[in-house]
Amino acid sequence: MSDQSNDIREVMRTCIAMRHLKTDEVPEQMIIDVVRAATYASNPGNSQNWRFVVVRDRDRKERLASHVRATMGARFSGEPTGDESRDKMMAGARRLVEGFADVPVWIFVIGLNAYPPQAPNESFVWSTVYPASQNLVLAARALGLGTTFTTFHLVAPDAFRAELGVPNDAHIGTSIALGFPEKKFTSVNRKAVSEVIRWERFS
Numbered sequence: 270m271s272d273q274s275n276d277i278r279e280v281m282r283t284c285i286a287m288r289h290l291k292t293d294e295v296p297e298q299m300i301i302d303v304v305r306a307a308t309y310a311s312n313p314g315n316s317q318n319w320r321f322v323v324v325r326d327r328d329r330k331e332r333l334a335s336h337v338r339a340t341m342g343a344r345f346s347g348e349p350t351g352d353e354s355r356d357k358m359m360a361g362a363r364r365l366v367e368g369f370a371d372v373p374v375w376i377f378v379i380g381l382n383a384y385p386p387q388a389p390n391e392s393f394v395w396s397t398v399y400p401a402s403q404n405l406v407l408a409a410r411a412l413g414l415g416t417t418f419t420t421f422h423l424v425a426p427d428a429f430r431a432e433l434g435v436p437n438d439a440h441i442g443t444s445i446a447l448g449f450p451e452k453k454f455t456s457v458n459r460k461a462v463s464e465v466i467r468w469e470r471f472s
């Protein structure tokens with residue numbers, strides 16, 4: 270399977286959480302490209318209340334990593350369960366926690382609590398952040414870059430907010446790891462569409 274693809278269905282089908290990333294630098298133009306793609310996303314009233322904080326500085330990553338390790342280090346340290354796909358996922362998650370500072374780029378997708386302007390409602394923050402984040406990971410996959418969607422900022426929201434300089438009227442929505450993949454892009458593992466589709470009514 271090729272690392273790059275402009276076939277949108279192929280990109281979606283193989284956009285797995287890539288928790289094993291090389292430490293190689295990601296060219297700035299590629300970062301700008303994936304953020305541009307994120308801004309193509311649908312969003313409430315075209316308010317575009319998103320900001321993308323790109324973190325590459327080693328010291329900053331180390332400071333954030335210390336919070337992630339302190340809270341999540343133990344969570345992924347259990348014995349293998351025998352469920353191969355779960356164990357692989359846990360090993361990958363552990364790797365991402367332990368190697369937080371080695372991930373070349375972290376992109377924090379921030380939503381401003383500013384829609385609608387006359388009476389901001391927090392639910393619009395999330396409907397702003399998630400389509401943009403999904404566009405970003407798909408664009409990265411198309412370029413042959415691996416990503417993992419995470420909510421690592423939730424381990425220490427105030428510390429992340431302070432480190433990233435996020436104001437009180439904004440929220441960190443997703444913490445996305447970005448880099449060149451160490452593993453192959455394989456197909457996502459999902460339920461058959463026949464299990465999840467309902468025609469006309471849920472039941």
Ligand SMILES: Cc1cc2nc3c(=O)[nH]c(=O)nc-3n(C[C@H](O)[C@H](O)[C@H](O)COP(=O)(O)O)c2cc1C
Nearest residue numbers: 284285286288361362365417418419420421457458
């Ligand atoms: C909102 C959100 C939060 C996630 N948080 C994490 C996380 O903290 N750590 C992690 O390793 N993966 C995280 N993931 C990735 C999912 O675990 C992953 O997409 C899921 O297991 C399916 O695997 P696949 O995307 O490789 O097919 C998150 C995904 C989403 C959408």
